Amino acid sequence: MPSIREKYFELKKIKSPYLNENVIRALLMHTNDIRSPLDLTLNMEKECKNCAKLAEMIENIVSGVPYQYVINESIFNKVYFYVDNRVLIPRNETEELFQRTVKLINELHLENKIYLDFCTGSGVLGISLKLNYPQSEVYVSDISKDALDVVKINMNRLNTNVEIVESDMLNNVLSLNKKFDVLISNPPYIPSKDTVDKQVLEYEPHIALFANPDTRFYEEVFKHYKELMNEKYLLAFEIGEDMEESLILLIKKYFINVKYTFEKDIYNKTRFLFIINE
Numbered sequence: 001m002p003s004i005r006e007k008y009f010e011l012k013k014i015k016s017p018y019l020n021e022n023v024i025r026a027l028l029m030h031t032n033d034i035r036s037p038l039d040l041t042l043n044m045e046k047e048c049k050n051c052a053k054l055a056e057m058i059e060n061i062v063s064g065v066p067y068q069y070v071i072n073e074s075i076f077n078k079v080y081f082y083v084d085n086r087v088l089i090p091r092n093e094t095e096e097l098f099q100r101t102v103k104l105i106n107e108l109h110l111e112n113k114i115y116l117d118f119c120t121g122s123g124v125l126g127i128s129l130k131l132n133y134p135q136s137e138v139y140v141s142d143i144s145k146d147a148l149d150v151v152k153i154n155m156n157r158l159n160t161n162v163e164i165v166e167s168d169m170l171n172n173v174l175s176l177n178k179k180f181d182v183l184i185s186n187p188p189y190i191p192s193k194d195t196v197d198k199q200v201l202e203y204e205p206h207i208a209l210f211a212n213p214d215t216r217f218y219e220e221v222f223k224h225y226k227e228l229m230n231e232k233y234l235l236a237f238e239i240g241e242d243m244e245e246s247l248i249l250l251i252k253k254y255f256i257n258v259k260y261t262f263e264k265d266i267y268n269k270t271r272f273l274f275i276i277n278e
């Protein structure tokens with residue numbers, strides 16, 4: 001049996017745009033049941049467990065399948081979520097949305113209240129809120145039954161519980177007659193296929209990516225915020241980098257005197273919108 005280090009150098013020799021340092025480390029951690037990069041470094045001399053499984057995984061990855069779908073895992077806010085091709089692979093920006101939202105929830109004293117994750121996909125945002133605020137009541141909604149099945153897998157895996165609502169836009173959420181304190185959402189917002197990476201187009205669910213017009217899901221929330229939200233509320237969105245102007249027009253159309261801020265991600269692109277009523 002080779003050591004993890006030997007396997008690492010063997011994998012480094014494979015020339016593929018999909019097999020970079022990050023992916024190799026993720027694969028070795030997954031197959032050896034190691035949960036942190038530091039533990040991987042500390043255990044490099046150990047025998048590589050489940051190494052035989054790696055050959056098939058590498059074949060799929062080299063052919064273009066995103067490695068998260070191959071290992072059925074994606075890390076979000078330090079938690080390993082189950083993913084497969086029924087859901088979008090959670091992105092770094094979305095993790096940033098989550099962390100910024102938590103900061104605002106704490107500042108606004110909205111901890112452990114009633115939260116909605118609209119367009120939940122694998123459930124990363126809603127489930128992470130529940131893990132962070134165990135006394136909260138969390139609802140997650142999506143049109144895709146397949147995605148909601150993945151949410152159930154994640155609930156079981158992480159031993160937590162959120163309320164699942166199958167809903168086209170907000171239709172069935174509104175029928176609950178619930179008032180939320182925080183709505184978080186990373187909805188579809190890509191207007192056309194032209195700008196999308198080939199690997200994303202080929203493997204990730206199109207229903208999770210595209211919206212026409214790109215503001216469609218934000219407008220759905222703006223239109224219904226009075227029925228949906230409590231008096232004091234926070235709306236937290238991930239947005240596309242060119243959407244600020246069109247979203248300002250919509251905010252002015254639907255809200256009176258509300259506080260809103262657009263924030264930039266670590267690459268200095270405007271990627272988040274927060275609307276706050278204190």
Ligand SMILES: C[S@@+](CC[C@H](N)C(=O)[O-])C[C@H]1O[C@@H](n2cnc3c(N)ncnc32)[C@H](O)[C@@H]1O
Nearest residue numbers: 090119120121142143144168169186187188208
């Ligand atoms: C960009 S993905 C976000 C997934 C997850 N929140 C994340 O950040 O990883 C958008 C989600 O919106 C859902 N969706 C698409 N059209 C919808 C609709 N008409 N009503 C409700 N959800 C919809 C998709 O099924 C998909 O899971």
